[in-house]
Amino acid sequence: MRVGILTGGGDCPGLNAVIRAAVRKGIFHHSDQLLGFLEGWRGVMDDMTMPLDLIAVAGILPRGGTILRTSRTNPAKKKGGLEACIHTIQKHSIEAIISIGGDDTQSVALKLHDRGVPVVAVPKTIDNDLSGTDYCFGFDTAVNIATDAIDRVHTTAEAHNRVIVVEVMGRDSGWIAIYSGIAGGADVILIPERPFNIDDVAETLKRRHARGRYFSIVVIAEGSKIANDEQFSQVSNRDEFGHVRLGGIGNLLARELEKRTGFETRAVVLGHIQRGGSPTAFDRMLATRYGVAAIDAVHDHQWGKMVALKGSDIVPVPLKDAVSRTRLVGQDLIDVALSLHDRAAGHSVVENYTR
Numbered sequence: 568m569r570v571g572i573l574t575g576g577g578d579c580p581g582l583n584a585v586i587r588a589a590v591r592k593g594i595f596h597h598s599d600q601l602l603g604f605l606e607g608w609r610g611v612m613d614d615m616t617m618p619l620d621l622i623a624v625a626g627i628l629p630r631g632g633t634i635l636r637t638s639r640t641n642p643a644k645k646k647g648g649l650e651a652c653i654h655t656i657q658k659h660s661i662e663a664i665i666s667i668g669g670d671d672t673q674s675v676a677l678k679l680h681d682r683g684v685p686v687v688a689v690p691k692t693i694d695n696d697l698s699g700t701d702y703c704f705g706f707d708t709a710v711n712i713a714t715d716a717i718d719r720v721h722t723t724a725e726a727h728n729r730v731i732v733v734e735v736m737g738r739d740s741g742w743i744a745i746y747s748g749i750a751g752g753a754d755v756i757l758i759p760e761r762p763f764n765i766d767d768v769a770e771t772l773k774r775r776h777a778r779g780r781y782f783s784i785v786v787i788a789e790g791s792k793i794a795n796d797e798q799f800s801q802v803s804n805r806d807e808f809g810h811v812r813l814g815g816i817g818n819l820l821a822r823e824l825e826k827r828t829g830f831e832t833r834a835v836v837l838g839h840i841q842r843g844g845s846p847t848a849f850d851r852m853l854a855t856r857y858g859v860a861a862i863d864a865v866h867d868h869q870w871g872k873m874v875a876l877k878g879s880d881i882v883p884v885p886l887k888d889a890v891s892r893t894r895l896v897g898q899d900l901i902d903v904a905l906s907l908h909d910r911a912a913g914h915s916v917v918e919n920y921t922r
């Protein structure tokens with residue numbers, strides 16, 4: 568078969584591992600011809616391609632980024648954009664598209680599927696917020712990077728009697744924050760799922776310091792919301808999918824905490840460091856399984872499906888279920904975070920808003 572592959576949205580460790588697995592299985596086991604579309608849906612819309620043969624995918628397994636490059640282009644927002652995509656697909660006699668991306672990229676895949684394009688999707692995002700799958704590849708690498716950063720600022724915070732606020736990515740979900748916060752032993756974890764009050768965070772830190780701890784680590788997800796936030800609302804640009812460009816809440820919180828507590832407070836914004844570099848072994852493994860499953864799903868004509876991890880199995884799930892809502896952090900994980908805090912000595916802020 569002639570199969571097109573694209574990577575859309577923010578880059579993420581493991582994209583190359585998916586491409587490599589799909590290409591190798593496609594060529595060795597299905598005698599496929601594979602074509603890469605460059606820069607996500609922009610490449611499909613504007614007919615930008617590269618051949619994906621064995622040479623093209625040689626040596627890319629441990630490499631971050633994506634050999635196909637990526638963009639946040641949304642053809643549905645351009646006049647005639649979806650029709651242009653269909654035209655390119657027909658021009659190259661493409662019989663199936665493997666769309667590797669998060670909710671934005673897959674929402675376009677679904678629109679094209681509804682217009683008759685044979686599509687199979689692969690869930691990618693460090694945010695881990697796609698429904699229908701237990702894990703997106705890239706998340707594990709981001710969590711490991713964030714945890715390592717928290718470990719490192721821990722020793723500096725302790726040496727200087729400082730509060731350090733670590734801002735992590737995750738958009739509207741707190742997966743990276745809660746995983747890295749628990750794994751890194753943070754004293755306060757703030758996630759978008761639970762709006763917080765700055766005074767409560769300050770009180771929590773004061774109580775902790777009053778019992779003899781002279782430093783604290785606060786992990787905050789970039790999309791966290793301040794309750795009754797009239798004074799601190801953030802003004803930001805939006806991308807083509809309508810998402811606000813986040814970032815900066817960590818600095819704001821650090822400033823306000825220092826004012827309210829008198830403790831020297833610094834902020835560290837991890838930003839794109841979380842998306843760069845080599846994928847962990849877990850992500851290489853997951854990405855490889857997704858790539859193999861995606862090309863097999865193409866040959867099983869599983870159109871409009873996304874390959875997903877359910878327990879320890881990779882299974883096809885309806886794409887429309889995957890993009891229908893953002894998967895948020897559940898109470899089970901919040902309870903784990905809460906279990907680690909001494910109720911008598913000080914509550915985590917997450918707790919203040921869950922009990």
Ligand code: F6P
Nearest residue numbers: 577692693694736737738813842
């Ligand atoms: O969706 C992945 C992500 O890294 C989010 O966590 C973050 O909000 C966003 O992308 C940043 O996007 P950009 O790289 O376009 O600034």
